[in-house]
Amino acid sequence: MSEPRGTEADITDPRITRTRDNAFGALREILGTTPGEAPTFSVISRISGIARKTLYAHWDTPARMVGDFLLAHHTAPVRSADVATDPLMAFVTDVRDSFRDPVVSAALAHLIDAAVGDPAAADALVALSLARAGHLAERVGGDPDPERLAALVGPIFFTRFVLGSDMSDAALAALVERHR
Numbered sequence: 624m625s626e627p628r629g630t631e632a633d634i635t636d637p638r639i640t641r642t643r644d645n646a647f648g649a650l651r652e653i654l655g656t657t658p659g660e661a662p663t664f665s666v667i668s669r670i671s672g673i674a675r676k677t678l679y680a681h682w683d684t685p686a687r688m689v690g691d692f693l694l695a696h697h698t699a700p701v702r703s704a705d706v707a708t709d710p711l712m713a714f715v716t717d718v719r720d721s722f723r724d725p726v727v728s729a730a731l732a733h734l735i736d737a738a739v740g741d742p743a744a745a746d747a748l749v750a751l752s753l754a755r756a757g758h759l760a761e762r763v764g765g766d767p768d769p770e771r772l773a774a775l776v777g778p779i780f781f782t783r784f785v786l787g788s789d790m791s792d793a794a795l796a797a798l799v800e801r802h803r
Contacts, residue, residue: 646673649671650667650688654725654729661685662733663685664685667685686747687747689733690744690748697726709799711802714758714763714775718755722779753769756772759772771802775798
């Protein structure tokens with residue numbers, strides 16, 4: 624994923640943090656209110672008040688921005704209390720619950736659609752997958768394994784984005800049992 628351009632000191636500059644937070648807020652608004660509309664720098668600029676030139680200084684494409692947004696705000700585990708009792712179940716529950724967020728759903732749909740012709744979108748999807756594979760490895764041990772991630776997340780993804788429903792807790796438990 625792209626990092627803010629500049630030195631390491633620039634990355635901790637509160638102005639850069641404020642700009643990125645404001646841009647992400649505008650992106651969240653766009654994704655949450657008009658999920659079918661592609662987030663462009665023109666629209667993000669209009670909503671956030673941040674110049675397009677500034678947005679390009681942080682991200683080379685809107686797809687990279689969407690990927691960074693998801694990495695920064697939607698890949699961290701959210702059910703850490705369950706990790707001690709059943710870390711694999713906690714992981715798949717986290718994934719299912721993150722897919723329920725309309726902003727996450729819209730962002731993923733945008734990246735998947737854009738990935739066909741935009742290498743930045745494809746890169747963003749790979750980075751998200753690697754981040755989630757890393758979280759899986761942290762929770763259950765072993766090396767980050769994208770194939771294991773695909774086997775666990777694939778049915779959840781299919782149920783949510785193709786069938787338009789959510790996997791029940793019982794279906795998640797059955798999925799976990801097949802992958803122990």
